[in-house]
Amino acid sequence: MTVILRNARPWGAEAADLVLDGGVIAAVTPAASGPAEPADAVVVEGHGRILLPSFSDAHVHLDSTRIGLPFRPHTGSAGVWNMMLNDRNNWRNAETSIADRAATCLAAMIARGTTRVRSYAQVDTDTGLERFEAVLAARETHRDRADVAVIAFPQAGLLREPGSADILEEALKLGADVVGGIDPCALDRDPVRHLDIVFGLAQKYSVPVDIHLHEPGQLGLFSAQLILERTKALGMQGLVTISHGYGLAELPDSQLRDLLEEMAALDISMSTVAPAGAPLPLRQLAASGVRVGLGQDGQRDYWSPYGNADMLDRTWQLAFTSKFRSDELIEHCVAVATIGGASVIDPQARRLSSEGDRPGLEVGDPAELVLVEGETVTAAVMDRLPGRTIIHRGQVVAEGLELV
Structure with missing residues (x-):
């Protein structure tokens, strides 16, 4: 099932739309500028939240x-x-x-x-x-x-x-x-x-x-x-x-x-x-x-x-x-x-290359994702708010601290 994740901020950067397909991130484009959504796609609204690897x-x-x-x-x-x-x-x-x-x-x-x-x-x-x-x-x-x-x-x-x-x-x-x-x-x-x-x-x-x-x-x-x-x-x-x-x-x-x-x-x-x-x-x-x-x-x-x-x-x-x-x-x-x-x-998985590396949200990466509330990534860590969406293998598995 294809999932369109709209209006999310990868690592707190500019808003983007993501296509999740086959358990991986298939596309990342600036918000509202991507190709037409497939008719059978499920749309998940990011609401401007920060997107992180799960x-x-x-x-x-x-x-x-x-x-x-x-x-x-x-x-x-x-x-x-x-x-x-x-x-x-x-x-x-x-x-x-x-x-x-x-x-x-x-x-x-x-x-x-x-x-x-x-x-x-x-x-x-x-x-x-x-x-x-x-x-x-x-x-x-x-x-x-x-x-x-x-x-x-x-x-x-x-x-x-x-x-x-x-x-x-x-x-x-x-x-x-x-x-x-x-x-x-x-x-x-x-x-x-x-x-x-x-x-x-x-x-x-x-x-x-x-x-x-x-x-x-x-x-x-x-x-x-x-x-x-x-x-x-x-x-x-x-x-x-x-x-x-x-x-x-x-x-x-x-x-x-x-x-x-x-x-x-x-x-x-x-x-x-x-x-x-x-x-x-x-x-x-x-x-x-x-x-x-x-x-x-x-x-x-x-x-x-x-x-x-x-x-x-x-x-x-x-x-x-x-x-x-x-x-x-x-x-x-x-x-x-x-x-x-x-x-x-998994030692075969993507690794951190340095203290400043922020990977995990690019095309081809596993669609293991979490949306969190916050102005910045640091703010999200400080506040630890409940408005989260959890995605495993490209599918939503939890919302607002509850399993779906």
């Missing part, structure tokens, strides 16, 4: 959410293992099933502008495959509204509890798109064995790798260097993501520069959730040519009360925690949250 959530835990449920006090204590135990003690006792929670959260994300998702699904000796299957079910529920890649994720590590690696492999047999890992030193305390398992499974099932790295400073650098070594040795350039990477914010300039140069050479990407205490050095990453995506992590779950399924809100957080004020840098955060994340999920 958001790409490159780091979300759809199985770790209480979006749509009553708010509850936070009960976790500091540390990855302690937070994991708090989640383990509570996740089965929610008011609805884990499958319902995952589908509800994904629906809210789509309604607010996200059509490309990379979600973790926890697999361990406690949950088995229950949470993994819930994320698969949520993906199926919304298969016509968003594209979702699923990561089999060993939240409790791979070595602390016997049988963890077997469950991780079972998820890969059932179709997980990515194999995950977590804190090879700080959590499992044996980085060689941990990475042997993760990269061994990646090779066996021909899937990418995504490793949570919460480790600080020099410990984080050590784990990152081991990941880089494996990537190079196994020829997995373009297929490895380091998530969080908190230690990067603590490295001396010379160590950071050397690490980013090697990451760029191996095409290792990063994802961030815009944390307050250890923000990624976005400008250095852009200058080095490292792919970076943004995500919402778990949302109002048993780890944290934060999160609201709105990637525009998380984009504001990315700009705020990065201490950005200029329009160019705030727009760069939008580019990271849209095209940047898309290139993390």
